[in-house]
Amino acid sequence: MPHRLLCVDPDDVTRSETVERLGTELADLDLTVDSCVTLRDAERALRSETVAVITEYDLPDGSGLDLVRAARDVCPDAGCILYTDTDPDTIDTTDLRGSLTEYVGKDSLFGRDRLTKLVRTTVETRSQASYPVPQTEGDRLAALRSYDLDREGLQASLDRLTDLAATHFDVEIASINIIEEHSQEYLACYGATAEWDPTDREDSICTFTILEDDGVLVVEDVTEDPRFDSRSETLIGMGIRSYMGASLVAESGLALGSLCVYDEQPRSFSSADEDYL
């Protein structure tokens, strides 16, 4: 997936300099740099593949914080950086408590250098994501993309696995998912999962499954697990109150996704259940 940066600044000179500098110094990251003057244009320029937003605070038709709020809906994993000479002590962050933004002072001595380094770290490590990412994420995504998921016969095999899992654990829904860079995609579905749209990675349980040392994650009740209680309303709406998932692992040992069973009631799973999955 191509990655995009969005630079927003009403000042033509500053905006051009920033775009040129980031494009040059971050050329190895293969980024497309978009630039805008107004909040309205910037909101329209946001894409799911936007990985970083660098914005001035004062915009002609709003504030940079308005843009940060908008970015959280379109590209929830994107890093947001306020690049401004507005004193942070004068910025009201009251309405932005659900979102985060970095701050780099334009008038600081090393502001330009620091901005470039910070953008690089933000993009490479996804430092503003709300979920942990494996240290081998780059290799993991490369391994995932090496697989031909449209291969003839694969779908039938995956469907068979979800059928078996659902029957064995006596559940209404089961799925096989892959964890893409920013989303969870469903490869095989049993039951209502067939109607599910791809899930933002920040709302995915399986994004935590692929981090488990033993490859299996059990969530007995999403409302009582601190990793998911803030998302429990959405999960329960999908019929997910409890969950067990086992990582799908490539020959290299990298986890690509998971085989999961879900229950609409709180449920515990035994060690034998985990081994079976």
Add this chain to the structure above:
Amino acid sequence: MSDASGGEYAFAEGVPIEPVPPGTTLLVAGPGLSRAEDLARTMVTDGTERDDGMLFISTNMTAKKLLAACRRGQPSLRTQHLGIIDCSGQDLSRPNDEVDVKYVSTQSDLTGIGMKFSALYESLYQTVPDGRVRTGLISLSSLLMYVDLRKLFRFAQTLSGRIDSADGLGVFAIDPSTHDTQTVNTLGQVADGRIEVRETDGDADGELRVRGIRDQPDGWQPFTLP
């Protein structure tokens, strides 16, 4: 202080942690009765020996009390290289004119804390040799009383990312006895390594064990704080 080469961050003799590379964030995990928070604070103020910048995000201690605690452990503390984000919400009087203090009225305002942290970090980065800054977040446990885990994870990861990009040192304190395993393990993901702390019956102030960082002493080691 142990010998540091190649820009590594070193600690006082009484703290058995070998120097760590620039850009490292460490989670200091110990129960309330252990000296975990004192250790975390010392790991930051140890920077005064090398003229490092020192920046605290203080959640449960006012800037005044924090400065007093720092001075008790480090009489030669260079306050002109010290910055504090006071999130305690208790006292807005400045400890002195040399220390740069910013206030955030509530610990739930992670955006405000983060932005003021960034601004203070930039300020210290410009004034200290080689831009070396040590950051202490004391504590994650206190912040968890105000925000949910996922918001705090994002906040801590953003801080860790800035520290990494600036070749700084991060020291984040947590009391694992007040949280479940999922919480501690999730927050542990933002750090490069963990310093586990426990009480001891001996003469030492406590014992620590280093996990996840190379070339460190093995097993529990006694530590002594100044």
